[in-house]
Amino acid sequence: MSTPREQSEPRMLVPSLMFIALVVAAVASLGTPLITTVATTFHVSLNSAQWTLTIALLSGAVSTPVLGRLGAGPHRRATILATLAVVVVGSALTVLPLPFAWLLVGRAGQGIGLGLTALMMGVARDHLPKQRSAATISLISVVSIIGAGAGYPLVGLLTQVGGVRAAYGLGLFVTTIAFLAAWRFMPEAPAGRSAHVDTVGALLLAGGLFLVLYLAGERSLWSHDLSVTVVLAVVAAVLLAVWTVTGLRGKAPLIDLKALRHPAVAGANIAMFVGAIGMYLLLTLITRYAQTPHSAGYGFGLTTFVAGLVLIPFSVLGFVAGKLTPRMLKRIDAPFLLAGSAVIVGGGFVLFVTARSNLVDLLLAMSVLGFGVGSFAAAMPGVILAVTPKSETSSAMSFNYVVRSVGYSLGSAIGGLILSAGTGLGHLFPDDSAYTTAALVGIGAMAITTLTSLVLARKRSPQAEPAAAPSRSSQLTRPPDGTVAAPSGS
Template sequence: MTDTAADARTKVTGGPLVPALMFIALVVAVVGSLGAPLITEVADAFDVSLAAAQWTLTAPLLVGAIATPVLGRLGTGPRRRQVILATLATVVVGSFLTVVPPSFGWLLAGRVAQGAGLGLTALMMGVARDHLPERRSASTIALLSVASTIGIGVGYPLAGLLTDVSGLRAAYGLGLLITAIALATAWWAVPQPPPGRSVAVDVPGAALLGAGLLALLLAVSQTTLWSENPVLAGALLAAAAVLLAVWVRRERRCATPLVDLTLLRHPAVAGANVTMLLGGVGMYLLLTLVTRYVQTPEAVGYGFGVNVFVAGLVLVPFSALGFAGGKLVPPVRKRLEAATVLAIGGAVVLAALVVFALARDRLWLAFAVMGLLGLGVGAFSAAMPGAILAATPPEETSSAMSFNQVVRSVGFSTGSALGGLVLSAHTSSGASFPTESGYTVAAWAGAASMAVTVVISLVLRRTAKARLP
């Protein structure tokens, strides 16, 4: 597509395509994160256990991971606009169910429906690549990747504030309001894809991948499973390995695969996904460690005993500097390859983990660590699409990036689980809180993951200019 054609198509859609895409990506990220700061309030409001309330966060993340590759494949076809609108409509319905739930079951059903929206970011990237000039599409895709992460830092403090001021329904009401606006925005601004495309969804392949991801994410996200029923946890991992192996075998033989695995043979694409997996572990591990640490009562001997709202404010530097890091990447990319920027972003996250491991006795240090983490995550996330799309045909943008989003979800879930397991191992029998040394061990574990990520990114520089066979 020429820049002229892209410009013409953008003018037909009404002009402000980039703000619309950014808003939609930010909305689905914010809605996906609404469950985290509200778990305790949900347990109290519906008289359920904390473990049950935790599913208001886990369920949408699982649904998002399963829906992402399917939506990514649908997004390569001629009905991408319809898929985006239908998915957002599903999210709006889910948001309505969270606001007026007669029971915990209806609330959970609403959160499940909201989870479908987490697969939309890759489709927004496909729209940007199809309908914007090459230079502008690259910077927009980079910021879309960042928005899907920094939305977490936006959702936490807003949900905490609304819950403190007006109660649980006000927090979920925010989700209903912004998703309805996102649906209207998509209806107005998202154009039809270029003509001449066709798509066939491999339904059996989607079922295999969905089942495999469900088993894998359940095994890595349910930390108590490993201590209470290790046999079941091991069985889930084994089932995930078998299902995903069968899926790979099918995809390699399928005429219309759900994910074009031939792209993964390219060293740049494969390396980028590996760095996303390992980087996701370190990034999300630190995010969960800091938010849990600052809420620990001071009587335990560490922590600051802050409420949900203040804990959410700790994430504001994460979002602000994450956005700044993402904005810095496009001009830097004129001088450096994407793999080099990935290494730089990973090194900044590594520095944040080291700082937290060594110094965390002041509340301002938590803000500083989260700002440093946001800067690294922003740069890392913004550079990731460039590393993948350099070796990806334009029509496969949504599919390739949806696979990367799934890899990121697995990395995030693994990081969260790793942090939980380490802290659990440092919690004495009968105690409610781990010893402070648990946070140190967990932080160094995350640092090790990020160190490997940086090394792989540096090695990846040598293959960044390779071409598909």
């Protein structure tokens, strides 16, 4: 029997969950349309300016499992509020007239908010009826991705009027509202839960991921200091290997790596990792291509504001796909839908490779990308939550979002690396062929994602179901209320 607080909560709970997921995603991705402006404002290279995006994705990748573990415990509300407070402080640092290094610190603080997406899903699963919670979780997943382009036009307009600081000021404004919404409407976690955070594991993961992304994004290091590069690569491998071993042997690891033994979880996370690389790569390529001046021999020389308008189809079509996906899941198994979504994103890459001579071509490619990303994001939770206990929703989805954030970070870094490699000596912008090369890499990534999803679909087929049943049932545990957590999703 629910308390009066629980009965009145859902009225504004769903809008609050959606708004917080949208805000943290939009603010963390503010670096995308501002890379060129940051480079000119702070007198740094485009490669250095790219880190305003990469560092936010990196901090999100590290914070997500930590917040997911805390969100599985009794202090979920306090965790959400404390995290949003950090995001607000980080947003303030991006607005203050401080050196470039402090801008990166602020962007890292904003990126920490990406870890809240999994907690929003946990709140929905705990406090909403089963059918409504499944639909809400799918929309949260979609909003967390399409939020990347939600505020770009306004950010572009503010950049033209008041510069990059004014654009980041929008982030400070909306994160403050998100904090107030969480303070007012976020419920407490159900009683009887406990959580332990593996601090050592978090440090190992942070160090390993930082070195991987640093090596992926710093092309000059490979050509000038190969010995240092090799040493850093070895250190990164050791850190991640130690993190993996401790995660498998520990009693309360940061991420339950043993869950990867389940084919659905392992396959879904592989598809998410490779797919995220491709998805963010195309988003970055189109945005930078649109802003490249005509003097480079290609591009459209769009202002930050107009370039932001190019991203509107991405958000609109992504939201439409997210609304349609729950209905499609009643007829199509989730892994098949993942495969189809990956094919659609691959089609966006093909459009970008074959036709980018006018702005309409870019708008079409961005629309295709948005629809593919929206359906992919909406289908993903159903694959994972179908084999996840209700009390472990935040923790299970947090790992998927770690994978997604790392994939995004690598997509951003790989895109910057390929374009940097295609930039001639004494030139500010890469050759047009560098964009084609990067897009071909993206097509390969989406092909791998498609094949992985199809393999996952085969493992979930009726023929394979009997073999999977024992493993699946072993994943289900009894939550504190004593009932067996029913699978949700596909």
